[in-house]
Amino acid sequence: METTLIENLPQVTWVGVFIKAVMILAIISAVAGFGTFIERKVLAFMQRRLGPMHVGPYGLLQIAADGIKLFTKEDIVPQNANKIIFMVAPAITAATAFIALSAVPVFPDFTIPDFVPVIGGVFVPSIASDVNVGILFVLGMMVAGLYGPLLAGMSQANKWGIIGSARTAVQFLSFEVITGFSLIAPIMLVGSLSFVDFNNYQAGGVTSWMVWQQPVAFILFLIAGFAETNRTPFDLLEHEAEVVSGFATEYSGMRWGMFFIGEYANMITISIIAAVVFLGGYDAESSIGWLTIIFKIGFFFFLMLWVRAAWPHIRPDQLMWLCWKVLLPIAMINIIVTAIFVMI
Amino acid sequence: MSLEQFKNRNVGVQNYTALDLGKSPETSMEKFSQVVKRTFKGELFVGLKVVFGAMGKALFGGDMHTVKYPFEKMPISPRYRAIHDMLRLLESGNYRCIGCGLCEKICISNCISMDTRYDEEQRKEVSEYTINFGRCIFCGYCAEVCPELAIVHGPRYENAAEQRAGFSLFEDMLTPIDKLNLQQEYDGFGAISPNADENIKKTPLAY
Numbered sequence: 378m379e380t381t382l383i384e385n386l387p388q389v390t391w392v393g394v395f396i397k398a399v400m401i402l403a404i405i406s407a408v409a410g411f412g413t414f415i416e417r418k419v420l421a422f423m424q425r426r427l428g429p430m431h432v433g434p435y436g437l438l439q440i441a442a443d444g445i446k447l448f449t450k451e452d453i454v455p456q457n458a459n460k461i462i463f464m465v466a467p468a469i470t471a472a473t474a475f476i477a478l479s480a481v482p483v484f485p486d487f488t489i490p491d492f493v494p495v496i497g498g499v500f501v502p503s504i505a506s507d508v509n510v511g512i513l514f515v516l517g518m519m520v521a522g523l524y525g526p527l528l529a530g531m532s533q534a535n536k537w538g539i540i541g542s543a544r545t546a547v548q549f550l551s552f553e554v555i556t557g558f559s560l561i562a563p564i565m566l567v568g569s570l571s572f573v574d575f576n577n578y579q580a581g582g583v584t585s586w587m588v589w590q591q592p593v594a595f596i597l598f599l600i601a602g603f604a605e606t607n608r609t610p611f612d613l614l615e616h617e618a619e620v621v622s623g624f625a626t627e628y629s630g631m632r633w634g635m636f637f638i639g640e641y642a643n644m645i646t647i648s649i650i651a652a653v654v655f656l657g658g659y660d661a662e663s664s665i666g667w668l669t670i671i672f673k674i675g676f677f678f679f680l681m682l683w684v685r686a687a688w689p690h691i692r693p694d695q696l697m698w699l700c701w702k703v704l705l706p707i708a709m710i711n712i713i714v715t716a717i718f719v720m721i
Numbered sequence: 722m723s724l725e726q727f728k729n730r731n732v733g734v735q736n737y738t739a740l741d742l743g744k745s746p747e748t749s750m751e752k753f754s755q756v757v758k759r760t761f762k763g764e765l766f767v768g769l770k771v772v773f774g775a776m777g778k779a780l781f782g783g784d785m786h787t788v789k790y791p792f793e794k795m796p797i798s799p800r801y802r803a804i805h806d807m808l809r810l811l812e813s814g815n816y817r818c819i820g821c822g823l824c825e826k827i828c829i830s831n832c833i834s835m836d837t838r839y840d841e842e843q844r845k846e847v848s849e850y851t852i853n854f855g856r857c858i859f860c861g862y863c864a865e866v867c868p869e870l871a872i873v874h875g876p877r878y879e880n881a882a883e884q885r886a887g888f889s890l891f892e893d894m895l896t897p898i899d900k901l902n903l904q905q906e907y908d909g910f911g912a913i914s915p916n917a918d919e920n921i922k923k924t925p926l927a928y
Contacts, residue, residue, distance in 0.1 A: 423772040425779040427787040687768040703756070 390499060396489070397505045401478050409641035410440045416682050423686035450630030457534035458627065466532060467632040470525030470639035477518035478642060479505040481649045482572055482659065482670075510570045515650065516556060519605060519643060523549035525636065526607075526614055530624035541623025544613045544693060551700040552604035552611075558708035559597035562715040563587050563654055576658035588655040593711045595655045597704055599680075602647040604696070607640060609685035613693050648677035797876050798914035799907065802859040805852060806875035807895040808907075814898055817871035818891075820845040824863035824872055832856035833863060850891035854880065865910070873907040 414429065414437070421428030429436030454460050482504045489499045508514050523545055530542025564570060566587070567578045579585050588595045604611040615623035625636055652658060652673035659670040691699070729735060746752040778784040788795055797803075808817050820837035836849035864873050875894075880887075896904045914920075 419776070422776040422779050425775055425784060425786040427785060427789075430789070683769060683772065687772040688765060 393499050393501045394505055396499065396501050398479065400501070401483055401505060402475060405475065405478060405483070405642055405645060406638060408645065409638045410444065412641045412644065412678065413443070413637070414440050415678070416685075419679065419682040420686050423683070444634075447631050447634040452630050452632065453627075455534055455627045459532040459534075462528050462532035463627075464632070466525050466529035467628065467635035467639075468525075469528065470522050471635040471642070472639075473518050473522035473525070474639040474642035474646065477515045477522070477646050478649075480508055480511045480514045480518075480572075481646060482576070482653065483649065504572065507571065507573060511572045512560060512564065512570045512575075512650070512654070515646065516553070516560070519646065520549070520553050522639065522643065523553075525639065526624040529628065529636070533624075533627040535626050537621040537626045538624055540620045541614050541626070544620075545624060547693065548604055548607075548611060548613055548696060551697065552601045555597055555601035555700060555704045555708060556605060558705070558712060559594045559601060560654065562594045562712050563591050565712075565715055565719050566590060572653050572658070575654050579657040583657065586655065586657045591655070591711070591715070593707060595651075597708050597711070598651060598655070600699075600704060602651065603681065603684070604700075606643045606647050606681070608644070608681050610688050610691055611696055612690065613696060616690060618690075644678060644681060645674065648674040648681075651677050796915045797878065799912040800910060800914075801876070801878065802861045802864075802874045803878040804854070804875055804880055804889065805863070805894050806873050807850075807891060808871055808873060808904060809896050809898070809901055811901065811904070814901060816847070816891075816895055817869045818847050818850070819869055819871070820847050821868065823866045823868065827862045827866045829860060829862065830856045830858050847891055852889045852894070853886065854882075854889060855884075855886040864907070870907055876905075 417439075418428040418436070429439040432438045432442045454463055489501065504511075526545040526549075527542045530538035530540075530545065532538075563575070567575055569575070575587075579587055603609070607614050613619075613623075615625050620626075625633055628636065649670075652670055656673045657669075659667055726735065746755045775784075779786075809815060810817055820835070822835060822837070825833045825835050832853040832855075834849070834851050834853075835847060837845050838848045840846045859874070861874060867873075872894075
């Protein structure tokens with residue numbers, strides 16, 4: 378696993394990285410907005426409703442209408458809130474979600490054609506920064522994102538916010554352990570933390586996918602991923618039936634929208650990690666390789682909506698029980714068994 | 722069971738029969754095996770299958786339950802008591818009301834007021850007829866008492882208004898003469914709604 382695909386490719390300049398960063402920011406924001414539309418539609422169909430239908434054909438322009446509404450809403454900071462922290466907290470969630478995306482492969486690499494003025498001939502890489510500890514960096518950034526809900530809930534002088542931030546602390550911190558441990562076994566097999574090496578390790582088609590070697594780790598990672606992206610069986614942070622809106626109770630307008638975009642960007646990140654680490658990633662050689670990874674990411678995104686339509690919430694104490702008494706021992710056993718096999 | 726036993730509020734001394742809920746696990750091994758059993762039972766995946774099937778049926782089987790209300794309306798039961806209609810005779814086109822005044826008499830909220838006179842052929846005709854919908858409670862007695870089926874409850878239920886007082890004149894409620902062929906006959910008090918067959922569900926005999 379010494380040679381990576383990056384070495385065969387043209388020189389990555391800072392202009393290319395900059396273009397890539399702008400691309401990620403623009404496209405993932407748009408995709409996150411579109412994700413809200415997809416979520417509403419899929420949930421509606423599963424409940425035999427129509428979903429948004431009136432703005433544009435099949436309600437497609439609902440995203441634009443929502444965006445206009447979020448951008449033009451009054452920015453309210455509650456009276457007794459800690460104003461600076463209250464205003465900064467949503468930016469933490471959104472920013473860390475996008476920083477995490479800088480180290481995962483998003484979209485194929487390409488060279489800008491020469492006829493484009495100024496930036497013609499610039500090579501745009503598929504990963505904005507291919508750091509050799511990619512997985513650690515992504516997980517670390519997603520964990521840093523927990524400061525968003527945590528500070529938001531504590532700064533807003535609202536009891537629901539306090540409960541929401543307390544749940545943030547317990548849920549995100551404990552499930553971060555599961556995410557890390559579930560990924561350790563695949564990392565031991567591959568022997569690298571770079572996403573490119575993961576992709577190359579599984580290059581031999583469907584049978585060489587990591588999910589067949591590490592099914593337990595795959596399921597553990599999915600469960601932990603749902604918990605970390607605050608998706609339905611574990612969305613205790615803003616569980617409406619119990620804590621109004623949890624950490625987001627006092628937020629409205631674009632500040633709330635930043636939480637929303639951050640959450641959807643995290644969903645995309647988790648989907649990308651699951652697709653690259655367990656389901657074979659992208660196929661760099663074939664021309665439709667990037668379609669396959671988009672299909673896989675779409676499947677995981679759909680799975681999150683599907684589960685939301687079907688399954689009920691669990692209580693916080695059940696969540697903790699599941700994390701520390703069930704998933705953690707299973708993850709440990711999985712690591713030990715994998716280690717024994719690697720040694721043999 | 723006598724009444725005294727029902728009135729006994731001291732919890733724990735009543736003579737209740739416990740339901741058979743099965744054995745709950747006691748030792749940690751039993752608890753563990755229950756968790757394992759429930760984990761691999763696959764009930765969660767049954768849930769996933771159900772909602773996916775519902776989505777398929779909604780998208781491709783026409784089993785969508787949304788009614789886009791202002792554009793589509795559910796059929797309304799003939800028993801529904803909405804704004805009144807005055808019907809005409811189909812043969813001559815004259816209104817059916819004979820001016821007997823029974824509806825005015827029976828109206829319990831005193832919202833109907835009518836005036837009659839003799840026309841040139843010495844037949845009774847309605848000169849004034851008003852219903853105050855600010856007072857009307859839509860009890861339906863007027864339609865029930867009418868000997869000629871002249872006043873009935875029509876299908877116009879969208880009668881939200883900005884002010885409390887709202888009057889309807891005889892001419893407003895009367896079937897327009899050019900729409901006489903569209904006049905709906907009142908089906909009677911035992912009538913079922915037109916889509917009753919679709920709404921009937923099978924009795925769950927399994928329970």
